Amino acid sequence: MxxxxxxxxxxxxxxxxxxxxxxxxxxxxxxxxxxxxxxxxxxxxxxxxxxxxxxxxxxxxxxxxxxxxxxxxxxxxxxxxxxxxxxxxxxxxxxxxxxxxxxxxxxxxxxxxVQVITPESYDLFFGGPKERRKFMDLGVFHVEHEFFQEWKDFNKVLKQRNALLKLRPNNYAEQIQYWDKEFVRLAEKINKHREEYISRFTAHFFDKIVNKIPVFSGLELRYDEGWKESLADALKHQFQRDTKLGYTSKGPHKADFSFYIHGHSVESILSRGQLKLLLYALKIAQNSLIESETDxxxxxxxxxxxxxxxxxxxxxxxxxxxxxxxxxxxxxxxxxxxxxxxxxxxxxxxxxxxxxxxxxxx
Ligand SMILES: Nc1ncnc2c1ncn2[C@@H]1O[C@H](COP(=O)(O)OP(=O)(O)O)[C@@H](O)[C@H]1O
Ligand SMILES: [Mg+2]
CATH class of the missing domain: 3.40.50.300 (P-loop containing nucleotide triphosphate hydrolases)
Structure with a gap:
Protein backbone atom coordinates (compact mmCIF):
# COMPACT_ATOMS: atom_id res chain seq x y z
CA MET A 1 0.00 0.00 0.00
CA VAL A 114 0.26 12.85 1.02
CA GLN A 115 0.51 15.36 3.85
CA VAL A 116 3.52 17.41 4.86
CA ILE A 117 4.80 19.08 8.02
CA THR A 118 7.63 21.60 7.71
CA PRO A 119 9.08 24.09 10.21
CA GLU A 120 6.82 26.72 8.56
CA SER A 121 3.63 24.67 8.93
CA TYR A 122 2.82 25.83 12.47
CA ASP A 123 2.72 29.52 11.66
CA LEU A 124 0.75 28.90 8.48
CA PHE A 125 -1.73 26.56 10.12
CA PHE A 126 -2.43 28.55 13.27
CA GLY A 127 -1.95 31.91 11.56
CA GLY A 128 -5.03 31.96 9.33
CA PRO A 129 -7.92 29.95 7.89
CA LYS A 130 -6.38 29.13 4.50
CA GLU A 131 -4.15 26.27 5.62
CA ARG A 132 -6.82 24.91 7.95
CA ARG A 133 -9.33 24.90 5.11
CA LYS A 134 -6.77 23.11 2.94
CA PHE A 135 -6.26 20.53 5.67
CA MET A 136 -9.98 19.87 6.04
CA ASP A 137 -10.52 19.68 2.28
CA LEU A 138 -7.70 17.19 1.80
CA GLY A 139 -9.53 14.81 4.10
CA VAL A 140 -12.90 15.41 2.43
CA PHE A 141 -11.30 14.94 -1.01
CA HIS A 142 -10.05 11.47 -0.08
CA VAL A 143 -13.21 10.14 1.47
CA GLU A 144 -16.05 11.86 -0.45
CA HIS A 145 -15.87 11.11 -4.16
CA GLU A 146 -18.20 13.84 -5.38
CA PHE A 147 -16.46 16.58 -3.44
CA PHE A 148 -13.73 17.39 -5.95
CA GLN A 149 -16.11 18.02 -8.87
CA GLU A 150 -18.45 20.10 -6.70
CA TRP A 151 -15.55 22.12 -5.41
CA LYS A 152 -14.28 22.72 -8.96
CA ASP A 153 -17.75 23.72 -10.20
CA PHE A 154 -18.22 26.00 -7.23
CA ASN A 155 -14.94 27.77 -7.91
CA LYS A 156 -16.01 28.46 -11.49
CA VAL A 157 -19.23 30.08 -10.27
CA LEU A 158 -17.35 32.03 -7.61
CA LYS A 159 -14.92 33.35 -10.23
CA GLN A 160 -17.82 34.38 -12.46
CA ARG A 161 -19.60 36.12 -9.57
CA ASN A 162 -16.44 37.95 -8.51
CA ALA A 163 -15.77 39.08 -12.08
CA LEU A 164 -19.29 40.57 -12.24
CA LEU A 165 -18.76 42.34 -8.91
CA LYS A 166 -15.50 43.78 -10.13
CA LEU A 167 -16.44 44.77 -13.70
CA ARG A 168 -20.09 45.69 -13.02
CA PRO A 169 -21.53 45.45 -16.55
CA ASN A 170 -24.98 47.09 -17.09
CA ASN A 171 -27.16 44.29 -15.82
CA TYR A 172 -24.72 42.83 -13.31
CA ALA A 173 -27.25 42.68 -10.47
CA GLU A 174 -29.60 40.44 -12.48
CA GLN A 175 -26.72 38.32 -13.71
CA ILE A 176 -25.53 37.83 -10.15
CA GLN A 177 -29.02 36.80 -9.07
CA TYR A 178 -28.91 34.16 -11.79
CA TRP A 179 -25.52 32.82 -10.66
CA ASP A 180 -26.52 32.84 -7.01
CA LYS A 181 -28.88 29.88 -7.43
CA GLU A 182 -25.99 27.71 -8.58
CA PHE A 183 -23.69 29.28 -6.01
CA VAL A 184 -26.04 28.30 -3.19
CA ARG A 185 -26.74 24.83 -4.59
CA LEU A 186 -23.04 23.92 -4.82
CA ALA A 187 -22.15 25.66 -1.55
CA GLU A 188 -24.68 23.57 0.32
CA LYS A 189 -23.33 20.35 -1.14
CA ILE A 190 -19.76 21.28 -0.22
CA ASN A 191 -20.85 22.28 3.24
CA LYS A 192 -22.69 19.01 3.80
CA HIS A 193 -19.61 16.97 2.87
CA ARG A 194 -17.38 19.08 5.08
CA GLU A 195 -19.77 18.96 8.02
CA GLU A 196 -20.08 15.20 7.86
CA TYR A 197 -16.36 14.75 7.50
CA ILE A 198 -15.53 17.07 10.41
CA SER A 199 -17.95 15.27 12.64
CA ARG A 200 -16.31 11.90 11.89
CA PHE A 201 -12.84 13.43 12.12
CA THR A 202 -13.60 14.94 15.53
CA ALA A 203 -14.82 11.62 16.94
CA HIS A 204 -11.76 9.83 15.54
CA PHE A 205 -9.34 12.50 16.76
CA PHE A 206 -10.66 12.44 20.33
CA ASP A 207 -10.82 8.69 20.48
CA LYS A 208 -7.35 8.04 19.07
CA ILE A 209 -5.37 11.02 20.33
CA VAL A 210 -6.86 13.82 22.40
CA ASN A 211 -8.11 11.60 25.20
CA LYS A 212 -4.59 10.24 25.64
CA ILE A 213 -2.71 13.55 25.84
CA PRO A 214 -3.42 15.57 29.01
CA VAL A 215 -2.31 18.97 27.61
CA PHE A 216 -5.15 18.73 25.11
CA SER A 217 -7.81 18.46 27.80
CA GLY A 218 -10.61 20.95 27.16
CA LEU A 219 -9.87 21.01 23.43
CA GLU A 220 -12.75 21.83 21.14
CA LEU A 221 -12.86 21.70 17.32
CA ARG A 222 -15.08 24.23 15.62
CA TYR A 223 -16.25 24.18 12.05
CA ASP A 224 -17.40 27.47 10.56
CA GLU A 225 -19.23 27.01 7.27
CA GLY A 226 -18.38 30.51 5.98
CA TRP A 227 -21.76 32.18 6.41
CA LYS A 228 -24.55 32.58 8.93
CA GLU A 229 -28.35 32.59 8.37
CA SER A 230 -29.31 31.05 5.02
CA LEU A 231 -26.67 31.51 2.33
CA ALA A 232 -29.20 32.99 -0.13
CA ASP A 233 -30.08 35.66 2.47
CA ALA A 234 -26.43 36.22 3.35
CA LEU A 235 -25.60 36.86 -0.31
CA LYS A 236 -28.49 39.36 -0.59
CA HIS A 237 -27.51 41.15 2.62
CA GLN A 238 -23.87 41.35 1.58
CA PHE A 239 -24.57 42.52 -1.95
CA GLN A 240 -23.79 46.22 -1.41
CA ARG A 241 -20.68 45.39 0.54
CA ASP A 242 -19.49 42.78 -1.96
CA THR A 243 -19.98 45.30 -4.79
CA LYS A 244 -17.72 47.73 -2.94
CA LEU A 245 -15.17 45.03 -2.18
CA GLY A 246 -15.29 43.55 -5.68
CA TYR A 247 -15.53 39.98 -4.38
CA THR A 248 -17.87 37.60 -2.56
CA SER A 249 -17.42 37.77 1.19
CA LYS A 250 -19.65 34.87 2.28
CA GLY A 251 -19.61 31.26 1.19
CA PRO A 252 -17.73 27.98 1.54
CA HIS A 253 -14.54 29.63 0.29
CA LYS A 254 -14.52 31.37 3.70
CA ALA A 255 -15.06 28.26 5.77
CA ASP A 256 -12.74 27.54 8.69
CA PHE A 257 -11.90 24.67 10.96
CA SER A 258 -10.32 25.92 14.16
CA PHE A 259 -9.33 24.85 17.64
CA TYR A 260 -10.15 26.15 21.10
CA ILE A 261 -9.26 25.21 24.65
CA HIS A 262 -11.84 26.12 27.27
CA GLY A 263 -13.26 28.63 24.80
CA HIS A 264 -9.96 30.37 23.93
CA SER A 265 -8.13 29.94 20.66
CA VAL A 266 -5.29 27.43 20.98
CA GLU A 267 -2.72 30.00 19.83
CA SER A 268 -3.45 32.05 22.95
CA ILE A 269 -3.30 29.09 25.34
CA LEU A 270 -0.76 26.52 24.17
CA SER A 271 3.01 26.91 24.09
CA ARG A 272 4.77 26.73 20.74
CA GLY A 273 5.86 23.16 21.46
CA GLN A 274 2.30 22.16 22.32
CA LEU A 275 0.98 23.78 19.13
CA LYS A 276 3.49 21.76 17.16
CA LEU A 277 2.34 18.62 18.89
CA LEU A 278 -1.26 19.51 18.05
CA LEU A 279 -0.37 19.88 14.39
CA TYR A 280 1.35 16.49 14.34
CA ALA A 281 -1.64 14.98 16.11
CA LEU A 282 -4.09 16.47 13.59
CA LYS A 283 -2.15 15.31 10.54
CA ILE A 284 -1.60 11.83 11.95
CA ALA A 285 -5.29 11.53 12.86
CA GLN A 286 -6.31 12.67 9.40
CA ASN A 287 -4.05 10.09 7.74
CA SER A 288 -5.41 7.35 9.95
CA LEU A 289 -9.02 8.36 9.26
CA ILE A 290 -8.37 8.29 5.50
CA GLU A 291 -6.79 4.85 5.96
CA SER A 292 -9.75 3.54 7.93
CA GLU A 293 -12.37 4.91 5.52
CA THR A 294 -10.64 3.96 2.25
CA ASP A 295 -8.24 1.21 1.20
N1 LIG B 1 16.08 24.20 -9.70
C1 LIG B 1 17.23 23.94 -9.06
N2 LIG B 1 18.28 23.43 -9.73
C2 LIG B 1 19.42 23.14 -9.08
N3 LIG B 1 19.62 23.34 -7.79
C3 LIG B 1 18.62 23.83 -7.06
C4 LIG B 1 17.36 24.15 -7.66
N4 LIG B 1 16.54 24.62 -6.68
C5 LIG B 1 17.26 24.59 -5.55
N5 LIG B 1 18.49 24.12 -5.75
C6 LIG B 1 19.56 23.89 -4.77
O1 LIG B 1 19.28 22.64 -4.20
C7 LIG B 1 19.93 22.51 -2.97
C8 LIG B 1 19.14 21.61 -2.08
O2 LIG B 1 18.08 22.26 -1.50
P1 LIG B 1 17.20 21.61 -0.34
O3 LIG B 1 16.51 20.39 -0.85
O4 LIG B 1 16.36 22.68 0.18
O5 LIG B 1 18.30 21.14 0.70
P2 LIG B 1 18.18 20.67 2.21
O6 LIG B 1 16.73 20.48 2.52
O7 LIG B 1 18.96 19.40 2.29
O8 LIG B 1 18.79 21.75 3.04
C9 LIG B 1 20.16 23.92 -2.48
O9 LIG B 1 21.55 24.09 -2.41
C10 LIG B 1 19.59 24.81 -3.58
O10 LIG B 1 20.38 25.91 -3.84
MG1 LIG C 1 15.63 21.55 3.95
Missing part, protein backbone atom coordinates in the same frame (compact mmCIF):
# COMPACT_ATOMS: atom_id res chain seq x y z
CA UNK A 2 3.05 2.23 0.24
CA UNK A 3 5.59 3.60 -2.23
CA UNK A 4 7.98 0.73 -2.87
CA UNK A 5 10.15 2.51 -5.39
CA UNK A 6 10.92 6.16 -6.01
CA UNK A 7 13.06 7.83 -8.64
CA UNK A 8 13.71 11.49 -9.40
CA UNK A 9 15.19 13.06 -12.50
CA UNK A 10 16.40 16.65 -12.77
CA UNK A 11 14.32 17.64 -9.78
CA UNK A 12 15.85 20.68 -7.97
CA UNK A 13 19.51 19.84 -7.31
CA UNK A 14 18.93 16.13 -7.86
CA UNK A 15 20.10 14.88 -11.26
CA UNK A 16 19.02 11.28 -10.82
CA UNK A 17 18.36 9.16 -7.78
CA UNK A 18 16.44 5.95 -7.16
CA UNK A 19 15.52 4.43 -3.86
CA UNK A 20 13.48 1.59 -2.41
CA UNK A 21 11.75 3.08 0.61
CA UNK A 22 10.59 1.16 3.65
CA UNK A 23 6.81 0.85 3.92
CA UNK A 24 7.19 2.18 7.47
CA UNK A 25 9.82 4.79 8.28
CA UNK A 26 12.34 6.45 5.99
CA UNK A 27 14.86 8.85 7.39
CA UNK A 28 16.76 11.16 5.08
CA UNK A 29 19.97 12.56 6.48
CA UNK A 30 22.17 15.23 4.97
CA UNK A 31 23.84 18.59 5.52
CA UNK A 32 22.07 21.85 4.71
CA UNK A 33 21.62 22.26 0.98
CA UNK A 34 22.14 18.57 0.21
CA UNK A 35 18.63 17.98 -1.19
CA UNK A 36 16.57 16.59 1.71
CA UNK A 37 13.62 18.94 1.36
CA UNK A 38 13.77 18.49 -2.40
CA UNK A 39 13.25 14.77 -1.96
CA UNK A 40 10.14 15.36 0.16
CA UNK A 41 9.00 17.99 -2.31
CA UNK A 42 9.23 15.41 -5.11
CA UNK A 43 6.94 13.00 -3.23
CA UNK A 44 4.49 15.81 -2.57
CA UNK A 45 4.68 16.82 -6.24
CA UNK A 46 3.80 13.26 -7.23
CA UNK A 47 0.54 13.50 -5.32
CA UNK A 48 -0.39 17.17 -5.63
CA UNK A 49 1.11 18.14 -9.00
CA UNK A 50 2.76 21.09 -7.30
CA UNK A 51 5.25 21.95 -4.59
CA UNK A 52 4.61 22.89 -0.97
CA UNK A 53 7.42 25.45 -1.23
CA UNK A 54 6.62 27.43 -4.34
CA UNK A 55 4.05 28.04 -7.07
CA UNK A 56 6.80 28.61 -9.62
CA UNK A 57 7.10 25.29 -11.40
CA UNK A 58 10.37 26.30 -13.07
CA UNK A 59 12.14 26.23 -9.71
CA UNK A 60 11.52 22.49 -9.53
CA UNK A 61 13.45 21.81 -12.72
CA UNK A 62 17.18 21.42 -12.27
CA UNK A 63 19.09 24.45 -13.53
CA UNK A 64 19.73 24.41 -17.28
CA UNK A 65 17.45 21.40 -17.79
CA UNK A 66 14.06 21.42 -19.51
CA UNK A 67 12.03 18.89 -17.56
CA UNK A 68 11.80 17.30 -14.13
CA UNK A 69 10.22 13.94 -13.43
CA UNK A 70 9.24 11.77 -10.49
CA UNK A 71 8.38 8.09 -10.87
CA UNK A 72 7.22 5.65 -8.24
CA UNK A 73 5.67 2.28 -7.69
CA UNK A 74 2.70 2.30 -5.41
CA UNK A 75 1.80 -0.97 -3.77
CA UNK A 76 -1.97 -1.27 -3.64
CA UNK A 77 -3.36 -4.52 -2.19
CA UNK A 78 -1.52 -7.12 -4.29
CA UNK A 79 -0.88 -4.73 -7.19
CA UNK A 80 2.22 -2.70 -7.86
CA UNK A 81 1.06 0.40 -9.73
CA UNK A 82 3.69 2.43 -11.60
CA UNK A 83 2.95 6.15 -11.52
CA UNK A 84 4.85 9.14 -12.82
CA UNK A 85 4.66 12.87 -13.22
CA UNK A 86 6.80 15.28 -15.18
CA UNK A 87 6.79 19.00 -15.77
CA UNK A 88 8.63 20.95 -18.43
CA UNK A 89 9.74 24.58 -18.46
CA UNK A 90 6.57 25.67 -20.29
CA UNK A 91 4.51 24.37 -17.35
CA UNK A 92 3.14 21.40 -19.28
CA UNK A 93 2.46 18.49 -16.93
CA UNK A 94 2.54 14.87 -18.06
CA UNK A 95 1.14 12.07 -15.98
CA UNK A 96 1.23 8.31 -16.26
CA UNK A 97 -0.69 5.84 -14.16
CA UNK A 98 -0.17 2.15 -14.84
CA UNK A 99 1.25 2.80 -18.30
CA UNK A 100 -1.68 5.02 -19.32
CA UNK A 101 -1.24 8.72 -19.78
CA UNK A 102 -3.64 10.88 -17.83
CA UNK A 103 -4.41 14.56 -17.80
CA UNK A 104 -5.82 14.77 -14.32
CA UNK A 105 -3.55 15.36 -11.36
CA UNK A 106 -6.59 14.51 -9.22
CA UNK A 107 -6.37 10.87 -10.39
CA UNK A 108 -2.84 10.65 -9.06
CA UNK A 109 -3.81 12.56 -5.94
CA UNK A 110 -6.64 10.10 -5.25
CA UNK A 111 -4.19 7.22 -5.34
CA UNK A 112 -1.60 8.67 -2.97
CA UNK A 113 -2.73 10.73 0.02
CA UNK A 296 -5.34 3.67 0.80
CA UNK A 297 -2.21 3.94 2.90
CA UNK A 298 -1.19 7.53 3.30
CA UNK A 299 2.17 9.18 3.43
CA UNK A 300 3.42 11.74 5.92
CA UNK A 301 6.41 13.89 5.03
CA UNK A 302 8.17 15.59 7.92
CA UNK A 303 10.85 18.09 7.06
CA UNK A 304 13.55 18.85 9.58
CA UNK A 305 11.80 17.10 12.45
CA UNK A 306 14.32 17.76 15.22
CA UNK A 307 14.93 21.40 14.29
CA UNK A 308 12.57 23.02 16.74
CA UNK A 309 11.06 20.30 18.88
CA UNK A 310 11.92 20.24 22.57
CA UNK A 311 12.62 16.95 24.34
CA UNK A 312 9.12 16.50 25.72
CA UNK A 313 7.36 17.28 22.43
CA UNK A 314 9.78 14.94 20.69
CA UNK A 315 8.73 12.08 23.01
CA UNK A 316 5.04 12.67 22.36
CA UNK A 317 5.66 12.90 18.62
CA UNK A 318 7.59 9.64 18.76
CA UNK A 319 4.65 7.87 20.45
CA UNK A 320 2.16 9.28 17.93
CA UNK A 321 4.31 8.30 14.97
CA UNK A 322 4.96 4.80 16.24
CA UNK A 323 1.21 4.19 16.50
CA UNK A 324 0.40 5.51 13.05
CA UNK A 325 0.22 3.31 9.96
CA UNK A 326 1.37 5.90 7.43
CA UNK A 327 4.52 5.57 5.41
CA UNK A 328 6.86 8.19 6.85
CA UNK A 329 9.62 10.22 5.22
CA UNK A 330 11.49 12.25 7.81
CA UNK A 331 14.47 14.52 7.22
CA UNK A 332 17.17 15.59 9.67
CA UNK A 333 20.68 16.96 9.45
CA UNK A 334 22.21 14.21 11.56
CA UNK A 335 21.13 10.70 12.49
CA UNK A 336 21.85 11.45 16.17
CA UNK A 337 19.40 14.33 16.25
CA UNK A 338 16.54 12.06 15.26
CA UNK A 339 17.44 8.89 17.14
CA UNK A 340 15.28 9.80 20.17
CA UNK A 341 12.24 9.86 17.87
CA UNK A 342 12.82 6.89 15.63
CA UNK A 343 14.63 4.42 17.88
CA UNK A 344 11.71 3.69 20.23
CA UNK A 345 9.43 2.96 17.28
CA UNK A 346 8.88 -0.67 16.46
CA UNK A 347 8.56 -0.09 12.74
CA UNK A 348 10.88 -0.95 9.86
CA UNK A 349 13.40 1.82 9.39
CA UNK A 350 15.51 2.67 6.36
CA UNK A 351 18.02 5.46 6.39
CA UNK A 352 19.20 7.37 3.32
CA UNK A 353 22.10 9.81 3.22
CA UNK A 354 22.11 12.59 0.66
CA UNK A 355 25.05 14.74 -0.37
CA UNK A 356 25.02 17.33 -3.18
CA UNK A 357 21.84 15.85 -4.62
CA UNK A 358 23.08 12.24 -4.66
CA UNK A 359 22.49 9.27 -2.40
CA UNK A 360 25.60 8.05 -0.67
CA UNK A 361 26.09 4.65 0.90
CA UNK A 362 27.54 4.67 4.37
Missing amino acids: SLTHLSLGDFRNIEAISLEPSPDINVIIGANGSGKTSLLEAIYFLSHGKSFRTNKHKLLIRHEQTRCAVHAKKQHLSLSIPVGIGKDTSGETSLRIQGQSSRKVSELAQLIP KQSILLIDDLPSELGEETMQHVSVLLSQCQSQLFITAITAESISAVVEPMKRELRMFHVKHGSLITK
